[in-house]
Amino acid sequence: MAAPLVLVILVAVTVRAVLYRSSLAAFISERVEVASPLNAWKRVVEGLALLDLGVSPYSGAIFHETPLIIYLFHFLIEYAELVFMITDVLTAIALYLAIQDFNKVVFKKQKLLIELDKYAPDVAELIRTPMEMHYIPLKVALFYLLNPYTVMSCVAKSTCSINNTVIAFFILATIKGSAFLSAVFLALATYQSLYPLTLFAPALLYLLQRQFIPVKLKSRSFWFYTMQYGALYLCSLVVIICLSFFLLNSWDFIPSVYGFILSVPDLTPNIGLFWYFFAEMFEHFSLFFVCVFQINVFFYTIPLAVKLKEHPVFFMFVQIAIISIFKSYPTVGDIALYMAFLPVWSHLYRFLRNIFILSCVLIVCSLLFPVLWHLWIYAGSANSNFYYAITLTFNIGQILLISDYFYAFLRREYYLTHGLYLTRQDGTEAMLVLK
C-alpha cells in the first residue's frame, strides 16, 4: 500500500513544482479565492520585513499571522516553496494513516455488532467489506493532494495549508488515541485559526469511546476524563500563547490575529459570506451581526454532538466543513481539507440524493469565480452583486452537500438497525422522509 502512496506524492510534488515555475503561480497567488487577508503569502513577507527592521510586525494593519508562523518563516524563508510542498505531503500522510486506523476501528466495531446481532437481518448489502475499504486511505491522500483547491492553495503559498497540516495531525493523534498529542495539536490549531476550538467536542467523544467510557452526565469517569483532556488542551494553549508572547515580547498579536478573525474588519471579497453583508451594513449594527454570523460556527456543535455521539469522526468531518463554510475569511484550502474526507464516506453514496447536482454546482461556481471577478474588476461591466451571487450559490452548495451527507449517514444507521426494507403498518413499502 505504501508504493501507490509514494506515487501519488511524487505526482503531487511534480505538479506543484511545475506550477511554481510557471507564470500561473503569480496569477494564482493574487486570486482572492485562494489567499485571504489572514493567510496571504504577501502579508507574511511584509511581516518578515517589518520583523527584520526591528518593528513589531503587528504595528501595521497588514500582517495577521501568528508569531510562530513568522518565526518559522524567519528561518525558512529561502525554502518557502519546499515548506509548503512538505506540509501538503505531511497532511496527506497524516490523513492516510489516520483513515487507515479509523477503518480498522470501524471494521472491528461492525464485526462486534454483527456478532451481537444488533443489525437487522436483511442489511447484508450495507455491511462494509475489507475489499472496498482497502483503497480508502489512498483515495483520501489522493483527494487531498491532487485536489485543484489544495494545489492552488499550495502554489499561492497560502498558510492555510499549514493550518490544514496541524488539523490533520490532530486528527491522526486523536484516532491513534493519544490524548496528550491530540490536545497539543488541537491547541496549535486553535492558536493558528481559532475556529478549530469546536473540534474539541468530537475529539473528546472519540477519545471517550476509545477508553470505553460512556458519555453520561452522571458518570464520574466521564467528567474526570473530560477535565483531564480539557486541562491538557488549555495548558498547551496557554504554553503556546506565552511562548508567542516571549518571542515578540508583546501581546500585540492577540487583537491583530484573533480580533481580526472575530471582528472581520477587512472586507476584501472572498468566497465567504461575510464581506458583502458587512460592506453594505451601517456601522452601528455591525457588532450585533458579527456576533450572529460568528455564532454559526459554534452553534451547530452541541446539537451535532448530541446527534452524532456514537460517530465522532463523522462529527469531526461535519464540524470541519462547517468551519470552512462559516469562518470569516475562508479560502479554497479550507474546503480542500474536508473534501479529502469524502472518500471515507463513499459507502453513503447510495443514500446521497443530490450529489450530482451539488457537485455540478460546486464545479460551476469554482469556474465562475474568476470569470465574474474579471467582469467586475477588470472589465468593469459587472459589479459586486454578480460575484456575491456566485459566492452565495457556492456556499449553499456546500451546505447542501454537508447536509446531504449528514442525512445519508443517519439514514444508513437507521436502515442498519431497522432493516433495509421498511414496511408500514399496513404492509406497504415505506420510505424515510426528511421533514
Add this chain to the structure above:
Amino acid sequence: MGLLSDPYRRRALSRLILRLNTPLCLLSYVAGLGWFLALALPPVAPRTYMSENAMGSTMVEEQFAYGERALSYAREFAGHKKKAGGMPVAWLEKTMWNLGLEVYKQPFARTLPFPDETRERYMVKGTNVYGILRAPRAASTESLVLSVPCSEGQHNHQAVGLMLALASYFRGQIYWAKDIIFLVNEHDLLGMEAWLEAYHDVNITEMQSSGTLGRAGAIQAAVSLELSSDVVTSFDVAVEGLNGQLPNLDLVNLFHAFCQKNGLLCTIQGKLQRSDWDTLPAYAHSLQTLLLMVLKQGSGRPQGDHGLFLRYHIEAITLRGINSFRQYKYDMSTVGKTLEGMFRKLNNLLERLHQSYFFYLLPSLSRFVSISVYMPAFGFLILILILKALDLWMKLSKCDAGPAERLWDGDQGAAHAAVEEPRPGLLTLVPPLLICHATGLTLYFLPVLGQHVATQHFPVSEAEAVVLTVIAIYVAGLALPHNTHRVLTGSGSDRGWMTLKLLSLLYLAMQLGCIALVNFSLGFLLAVTMVPVAAAVQPTGPRYLYAALLVLVTPAVTLLLGIFLYQELIEYPVSVLECWQLFLQAVAGGLLDHYLYGSVVFPFVAIFLYPCWLLLWNVLFWK
C-alpha cells in the same frame, strides 16, 4: 428544498425528466430560439434613455464654426502625408504645438507572430502623436480622448483635419474640467494598443515602445473618429470591442441624442432605423441589425479603434462618417458641433460612466435589449444540456443501483442500459480526455511555432502555413484513435459512452456558460449550433447522419456559416469560393487578434471547445 427532499415529488420529477426528455429538450430549444428571435420585437426592447444625471439634464450650446478650417487642415495633412510617405509626424507636432497643446510622440515597433496578408504587414514600426489640452480649472486628474487613426491611402484626412480644428476651438474655451487628449495613432489598432499600454505603463503584449512622456490623468471616455469624405451623409457607430466587450450604453445614448439634436442621420451596423415599428418588414429589419451585432460581437474582434480602450475600463465608441451619396449632406461644422456637444457633456461627468447598461444588444440605435431579457434565450439552450445530463445520470445510476436506490429514483422501465456488465470506472475515460486535450493544445501552439518548418518543406508563405496548419490539425483531430479506452477494458460498454457523453455535456455546458457571461453573442452562437447535436449524438442509431450533423456544428463550420450569414446580412453576398477566402482570412485574423491584442476566442476554441467537441466525436464512434 422541499422539491429535492420529498421523495414522492422527487420521484415524480425524475419520472418526468426521464419520460419526457426528448420533448422537453425540443421544447427548450424552440423556446430558446424563439426567445432570441423575439428580442427584436418592440415590447421586448424598450427605448433607450439617458441614465447619467450629469449628462442628461444639463444643456450645452454648440458653437463650433471651424468647418472650413477643418477642411484646410485636412488638405494640408494630406499633402504632408503624401510627402512624408507615411505619418507626417513633424508636421503634426508643429501644428498641434501651434494650437497650444502639449505635444508628445511615441514611437513603437512590433513584429507580428506571422505576416498579416490582408493588411500586408509583418514588422511594423510607427509613431503615435498626441497633444494634451490641459484643463484650465482642474488638476489633470481626469481626461477624455479623441483619437483618429492615420491609416494608409486616402482615408481619414478629414478626420485629422476635424480633430485639429476641434482642438483649436476647444483651446479657446474656458469650461474644460477634464484634460482632452487628441491622439493620431498610426497602424490603427496596433498603434492604439501601443499607446494604451504605454499610457497605463503596462506591457501585456510584446509591443516595444518608448513609454509615453505626457499623461493627463485617468481617461474617462474616448471617441474614435473616422471620416473619409468632405461631405458626410450619415454616421455609423461601432460599439463592439475586444472580446465582445461593450461600452456603457450611456455613451451610445449620448451620441444618439446629439445626432438627433443636430439632425444628423445615424446608423448602427450600417442599418438606418425605420420609423414604423409594428410592421413585419420593420421587425425583419431590426432582427437583421440585431443579428449583425451578435455576429460582430461574437467574433470577439474590436470593430474599431475604440475596442481596445474597453479593456482598460474606459468607455469608448468609434464614429464613422459615411458618404452614401444621399441627398442630405452635412458639412464639417455640423459634424464638429456634434462632437463638441458630446465632449462638453462628457466634461460634465462627475464619476465614471456606470449608471447605464454594460450588457445589451441593440436592435436599433434607439432601442436596446438588456441582459436580463436576453439571457433566458441562452438559459433555455443550456437547459437542454442539463436535462440530457440528468437523464444520462439517472440511467447510469440505475444500472448499479441496489433495490433501495431504485426506490428513490422511481421508474425502472426507462433503464435501457441496465445490462449486467463489469463497471468500467472512470479510468477508461482518461485516455480520450487526454488525447482530445493534447490535440487542442497542439492546435493552439503548433501553427505559430511550426510556421518556419512548414515554409521550408512546403511551397507556402508563412501566413498560409499558419492557417493551413490550423486547418490540418483541426481536421486531423477527427481521425485520431477513438477507441483508446479499449486498451484498458477490452471492449467499450454502454456505460462507457454514457459516462463520456455525460462528462462532455457537462463540460460543454460549463464552457458555454462561462463564455456567455463574457461574450453573450459568442456563447449563444455556439450554443445554438452545438447544443442540439451534442444532446442527440450517440453511438447507436443513424451514425452517419449524426457524424454529418456533428461536423456541421463544429466551431470551424460555424465560423464559415457565420461569415456567409454576415455577408448576406450586409447585403454583399459572396460565392462559396469567396466565402472560403474570407474564412481563411478570418482564421488568420483570429490568431492575430489573439497574439496582438489578447482576444480570447482562438485560445477558447482551441484549448477548450475543440477538445470538448472531439469528446462528442469520441462518443459517436464508441465501440
